[in-house]
Amino acid sequence: MIEVENLHFIYPSNVEALKGISLNIRDGEFVAIMGQNGAGKTTLVKHFNGLLKPSRGFVKINSIETTKTSVAELAKNIGFVFQNPDHQLFSETVEEEIAFALKNFGFKEEVVKKRIDWAMNLLGLSQYRDTSPFLLSGGERKRVALASVLAWNPNTLILDEPTIGQDHRQKENLRQFIIQMQTQKKTIVMVTHDVEFVAECNPRVLLMRDGEIIADGKGTDILTNQELLTKSSIVLPQIAQIFQELSCFGLPQNIIDIYDAKNILIQILEKKK
Amino acid sequence: MSVFDGLKFRKVSSPIHNLDPRIKFFYVIVIFFSAILFNQIIVLLTLFLMTIPFVLLAHVQKEWLRSLRGAAFLAFFIFIVNIASSYFTSGYSLTANQIESAIAMTLRFIVLAGSFSVFFLTTSPDHLGLALEQSHVPYEFAFAFTTAVRFVPVLAEEAQTIMDAQKARGLEMEKGSFLKKIRNYIPVLIPLIVSSIRRSLELAEAMESSIDH
Amino acid sequence: MSIIETKDLTYTYPGGKFPSIKNISMEIRKGEFVLITGPSGCGKTTLCRCFNGLIPNFYQGEIKGEIIVTGLNPLKKQTHEMAKNVGLVFQNPENQLFALSVEKDVAFGLENIGMRREEIRQRVDWALKQVEIYDLRERSPHEISGGQQQRVAIASVLAMQPKLIVLDEPTSFLDPLSAEKIFSIIYEMNKKLGITVVLVEHRLDLTAKYASRIIIMDQGKICLDGKPRKILNTQETRLLGVGIPKATLLYQELLEDKIALSNEIPLCSEELANFLKEQLKAK
Ligand SMILES: Nc1ncnc2c1ncn2[C@@H]1O[C@H](COP(=O)(O)OP(=O)(O)OP(=O)(O)O)[C@@H](O)[C@H]1O
Ligand SMILES: Nc1ncnc2c1ncn2[C@@H]1O[C@H](COP(=O)(O)OP(=O)(O)OP(=O)(O)O)[C@@H](O)[C@H]1O
Ligand SMILES: [Mg+2]
Ligand SMILES: [Mg+2]
Numbered sequence: 001m002i003e004v005e006n007l008h009f010i011y012p013s014n015v016e017a018l019k020g021i022s023l024n025i026r027d028g029e030f031v032a033i034m035g036q037n038g039a040g041k042t043t044l045v046k047h048f049n050g051l052l053k054p055s056r057g058f059v060k061i062n063s064i065e066t067t068k069t070s071v072a073e074l075a076k077n078i079g080f081v082f083q084n085p086d087h088q089l090f091s092e093t094v095e096e097e098i099a100f101a102l103k104n105f106g107f108k109e110e111v112v113k114k115r116i117d118w119a120m121n122l123l124g125l126s127q128y129r130d131t132s133p134f135l136l137s138g139g140e141r142k143r144v145a146l147a148s149v150l151a152w153n154p155n156t157l158i159l160d161e162p163t164i165g166q167d168h169r170q171k172e173n174l175r176q177f178i179i180q181m182q183t184q185k186k187t188i189v190m191v192t193h194d195v196e197f198v199a200e201c202n203p204r205v206l207l208m209r210d211g212e213i214i215a216d217g218k219g220t221d222i223l224t225n226q227e228l229l230t231k232s233s234i235v236l237p238q239i240a241q242i243f244q245e246l247s248c249f250g251l252p253q254n255i256i257d258i259y260d261a262k263n264i265l266i267q268i269l270e271k272k273k
Numbered sequence: 274m275s276v277f278d279g280l281k282f283r284k285v286s287s288p289i290h291n292l293d294p295r296i297k298f299f300y301v302i303v304i305f306f307s308a309i310l311f312n313q314i315i316v317l318l319t320l321f322l323m324t325i326p327f328v329l330l331a332h333v334q335k336e337w338l339r340s341l342r343g344a345a346f347l348a349f350f351i352f353i354v355n356i357a358s359s360y361f362t363s364g365y366s367l368t369a370n371q372i373e374s375a376i377a378m379t380l381r382f383i384v385l386a387g388s389f390s391v392f393f394l395t396t397s398p399d400h401l402g403l404a405l406e407q408s409h410v411p412y413e414f415a416f417a418f419t420t421a422v423r424f425v426p427v428l429a430e431e432a433q434t435i436m437d438a439q440k441a442r443g444l445e446m447e448k449g450s451f452l453k454k455i456r457n458y459i460p461v462l463i464p465l466i467v468s469s470i471r472r473s474l475e476l477a478e479a480m481e482s483s484i485d486h
Numbered sequence: 487m488s489i490i491e492t493k494d495l496t497y498t499y500p501g502g503k504f505p506s507i508k509n510i511s512m513e514i515r516k517g518e519f520v521l522i523t524g525p526s527g528c529g530k531t532t533l534c535r536c537f538n539g540l541i542p543n544f545y546q547g548e549i550k551g552e553i554i555v556t557g558l559n560p561l562k563k564q565t566h567e568m569a570k571n572v573g574l575v576f577q578n579p580e581n582q583l584f585a586l587s588v589e590k591d592v593a594f595g596l597e598n599i600g601m602r603r604e605e606i607r608q609r610v611d612w613a614l615k616q617v618e619i620y621d622l623r624e625r626s627p628h629e630i631s632g633g634q635q636q637r638v639a640i641a642s643v644l645a646m647q648p649k650l651i652v653l654d655e656p657t658s659f660l661d662p663l664s665a666e667k668i669f670s671i672i673y674e675m676n677k678k679l680g681i682t683v684v685l686v687e688h689r690l691d692l693t694a695k696y697a698s699r700i701i702i703m704d705q706g707k708i709c710l711d712g713k714p715r716k717i718l719n720t721q722e723t724r725l726l727g728v729g730i731p732k733a734t735l736l737y738q739e740l741l742e743d744k745i746a747l748s749n750e751i752p753l754c755s756e757e758l759a760n761f762l763k764e765q766l767k768a769k
Contacts, residue, residue, distance in 0.1 A: 035661070036631075036661045036663070036664075037631050037632040037633060037659075037660060038631060038632075083659075135499065135502075136527070137526060137527045137531060138526075138531065138577065138655070139526030139527060139688075140526060140527050143526075161659075164658045164659070165526060165655060165658060165688065166526055166688065167523075167524070167525045167526050167688050167727055167728065167729065168688070168728060168729030168730075169525065169727025170526060170727075172727075193660065193661050193662055193665070194689075195662055196689070196691055196732060199732075230663070232661075233661040233662065233663040234661065234662045234663065235662045235663060235666055238691055238731060238732035238733050238754070239732050239733075239736065239755075241755035241756075241759070242733060242736070242755045242758055242759045242762070245755070245756070245763070246759060246762055246763065246766065249766045258735060258736055258739065259739075261736055262736060262739045262740060262743075265736075265740060265745075265762070266740070266743055266745065268766070269740075269745055269765060269766075
């Protein structure tokens with residue numbers, strides 16, 4: 001459980017990046033945080049594992065305030081994948097990179113090996129086991145960064161832009177993985193600009209703008225609200241765009257899933273015949 | 274909040290912030306050369322104390338102290354290395370002179386760290402660049418210098434992000450023996466170097482397309 | 487006139503066990519808007535590095551085959567000689583800017599080729615207006631948003647009036663509205679100024695509608711190459727895991743249920759919406 005109450009955060013450069021955020025994320029929830037560049041998304045999620053401490057207000061993780069504990073303490077339960085993989089890769093091989101956190105958390109040798117195999121397989125990296133992570137393509141480096149955190153199977157996962165540089169198949173793998181995590185009651189918080197990916201996942205969506213949360217609700221409600229999205233510099237997903245253009249024909253306006261769209265269109269078009 | 278904040282410029286108004294950047298630059302250069310030239314403890318101490326009024330006037334004491342605290346670790350390291358090397362090279366004994374010179378070396382480092390920190394804390398790279406150009410410093414020099422200065426805070430911010438990323442993977446920087454502590458810096462230093470190289474490559478590429486050789 | 491021509495181009499990175507691009511033979515003609523896509527790690531960035539001579543000038547390794555870009559041979563020319571004809575825009579906008587103000591960044595290249603002051607002024611203003619950031623010309627490039635920074639990077643390239651612009655995932659760090667703006671600016675450049683564009687991108691939903699041609703790579707090879715409507719309609723494209731635009735996908739799904747909306751497949755939501763409107767009105 002993540003509880004945030006009236007959270008303000010001011011960077012030392014006097015930028016007020018968060019202006020009174022309150023929200024709760026329950027265990028097992030899947031939340032996407034969206035909003036324009038500089039809205040404060042990364043700043044907000046860095047509070048969830050104690051990397052940043054509130055200037056005002058508080059953040060509680062499982063009822064404990066982040067100011068009363070350390071990042072090292074929180075990290076084991078809360079995995080955090082950063083936006084830019086180049087900010088964390090340092091090992092000689094992909095295998096060692098993934099092993100780093102597992103060793104820090106004191107997992108046993110056999111477990112470490114198993115978890116590495118599992119994570120590399122999940123992210124399609126098995127062929128690169130002994131390759132240096134610096135010699136991989138952009139998308140591959142991002143996946144190594146993801147693997148190195150998923151490997152220790154934390155209860156809560158925070159993903160900052162996980163789909164950058166990924167092709168559709170990799171995104172689909174990630175989505176399946178997230179679904180699997182949810183069946184295990186794990187919490188996932190994803191910061192992203194990828195509207196189509198959010199439309200496919202249909203999680204709870206938080207919209208941020210200038211350090212504030214301007215909307216919080218179901219994906220189908222928020223991703224179909226043109227006015228809200230434009231305020232946060234986001235465009236409608238394609239399916240929602242199509243249905244909006246067809247609004248004069250009395251079509252429902254909360255459709256973002258392609259198969260829902262297909263079924264509705266088939267019904268209408270067949271009826272007309 | 275971190276030691277790197279001691280290098281980041283922030284926009285506030287104080288007599289020191291508003292001072293012509295050339296004067297501050299000149300001041301830092303003078304301190305720099307004096308600290309290199311003299312190795313008497315008393316001179317170095319004076320140079321150090323001279324910086325303090327500026328720090329207070331600029332209201333940056335909090336950030337300045339933090340950057341000194343960051344430098345303390347390295348200063349301690351310099352001190353130990355100096356003592357150890359004179360101890361071993363002079364046949365397992367130490368003279369008062371040798372201890373004094375180890376203190377001087379350490380102090381010299383602290384003076385340099387302190388004065389550079391005030392400079393970066395109170396001078397915007399933009400003002401500095403303009404000032405250098407107006408004072409007819411050769412363009413290439415002004416350009417190289419301001420580009421370097423501009424990237425100091427960028428580098429500092431990047432180092433902070435990298436430290437965050439590794440802490441989130443369970444790295445505890447302050448844990449372990451002295452040697453372990455030094456080794457703890459590897460997961461921070463390597464990404465910092467690699468992403469700086471990546472950045473300079475792209476920057477060079479962007480500039481390359483515009484330079485006629 | 488061909489802008490890029492390669493024949494059996496094969497390249498292996500130093501220490502690489504197998505080539506990252508294999509036997510690439512292709513021709514890109516003046517004025518084309520080519521979208522290169524394909525699974526992560528298939529060699530898109532590597533191919534782009536060949537276009538401007540970064541390979542083999544910076545990356546050693548083994549290169550075979552022939553390549554001519556804007557009439558020059560990058561295997562023989564230095565990167566900066568190539569750079570006059572080929573503009574490059576990278577993923578991360580922050581890393582490409584260095585000057586004290588936006589207009590100085592854009593002017594930097596022109597000053598270096600010794601252009602006259604008034605002419606520089608005109609070119610800079612023109613380039614800034616093309617990407618619609620003329621109002622920001624006096625700001626520091628480090629004080630503006632990511633989307634605006636990427637526009638400065640494009641303006642700097644544009645000011646040099648290159649024959650070819652290569653963009654490698656230029657919007658991955660940008661919010662959707664800024665990304666859309668960047669793509670439409672690139673499209674305008676191609677349409678109005680006739681600059682040849684090579685764009686590497688995974689998200690076809692944002693870009694397919696602009697391309698005049700799509701090249702799909704897999705495991706270092708070109709496996710599909712042709713007009714967008716044709717490429718997106720093949721079974722192979724789907725199997726390669728390329729992200730087909732949702733509008734195109736919905737059209738194909740309806741077709742499977744024997745609902746044919748038109749003869750042409752749509753590339754974006756407006757097109758599909760128009761097809762649907764006609765159907766709904768007709769009855
Ligand atoms: N280390 C820092 N020091 C000072 N200011 C910062 C720092 N990091 C971010 N900011 C500022 O705080 C605000 C919020 O930044 P943040 O990185 O949280 O945005 P974001 O929503 O994650 O944006 P993006 O989509 O570009 O990643 C911005 O105005 C930014 O310039
Ligand atoms: N500097 C390098 N040294 C050695 N091998 C490399 C280097 N850069 C990339 N590779 C390898 O070459 C292959 C092609 O990489 P490239 O970066 O061209 O892929 P890409 O298609 O751009 O992928 P992405 O969509 O993930 O950016 C990959 O298998 C990668 O591991
Ligand atoms: Mg962010
Ligand atoms: Mg690439």
